[in-house]
Amino acid sequence: MLRYLLTEDDVGAVRFGISPLSELALSLRAIQYPARFPLQLGWLRRTEAARARLDLRTLDGLINERMWTPDFLNPRPESPLTRIEDEFATLLATPSGAVRADLIAVHGRVPDVFAGATSPALRRIVRALRQLWETCFEPYWPRMRAVLEADIVYRGRQIAQAGVAAMLNGLSSRISYEHGVVSVQLSDPRDRTYPIDGNGLTLVPTLFTRRASAPVGEGPPMIMYSARGQGALWEAERIANPAAVAALLGETRAHLLADLGDPASSTELGVRLGVTASAVNQHLRVLRDAGLLVSTRYGRSVLYLRSELGTALLETRAG
Known part of the structure; x- marks a missing residue:
């Protein structure tokens, strides 16, 4: 000990x-x-x-x-x-x-x-x-x-x-x-x-x-x-499609929103979803500007996290 x-x-x-x-x-x-x-x-x-x-x-x-x-x-x-x-x-x-x-x-x-x-x-x-x-x-x-x-x-x-x-x-x-x-x-x-x-x-x-x-x-x-967060590090992660949110935001943005219950960078998200970092950054900016994500700079990285509004939107998919 x-x-x-x-x-x-x-x-x-x-x-x-x-x-x-x-x-x-x-x-x-x-x-x-x-x-x-x-x-x-x-x-x-x-x-x-x-x-x-x-x-x-x-x-x-x-x-x-x-x-x-x-x-x-x-x-x-x-x-x-x-x-x-x-x-x-x-x-x-x-x-x-x-x-x-x-x-x-x-x-x-x-x-x-x-x-x-x-x-x-x-x-x-x-x-x-x-x-x-x-x-x-x-x-x-x-x-x-x-x-x-x-x-x-x-x-x-x-x-x-x-x-x-x-x-x-x-x-x-x-x-x-x-x-x-x-x-x-x-x-x-x-x-x-x-x-x-x-x-x-x-x-x-x-x-x-x-x-x-x-x-x-x-x-x-x-x-x-x-x-934490090592499980999806080496494989592109395919999250189940939240259909109602996907119809509103598009499939990729819906996937990103569902995946951001914990902080992640655009590089990590690109690996998980099989999307280029530049494309991910574009989607993240749109989601952040809509109030669905928050972001913070940490060293050389910008980390994104789903906001309360984004969480509320995802929860509507069951209704």
């Missing part, structure tokens, strides 16, 4: 972040154990040929049979706008002692593939991860990031409507909050308790954890949890 002790000030300083580098590292779980990540089988199918050309020996050395990865690959993001190039630069500057200590924490020793001087091993790790990024992540990152950003917007709405405690208790069945203590049930048999002490607790949504994850060592306070 991992426990973080929060003061009243710490509760008010809980924040969210997105780490592309952490997604890269955690994706090694799905690559090694695909049956445990059914929601990412679409990504695994799409990247199968590219993954065959990767430096798999190096990548395999970054994960153990318990699906742990070294803490230097899971940095605490400072915001939801973290850039992968900035994280690669920071990774290359990781002190040799920290690299060795984190590898030993995961494997019990430094794996043979990283034996010898640490600097060449670290450069090899970055090369392998960069290749994984360019071939298997970069083409799909906009839609992946859209799901992660939408999750953060949803959690923000929870905080506004019900408070931080309700949000924390809704992250995962393995995460609970009570009386200033955030408890995380992990596969790690160790019993660890850390006071936040003004260092801030960062919550990181991810596509590659089933319940909850945390640093292996005594890293910055951070919890990685499974992001």
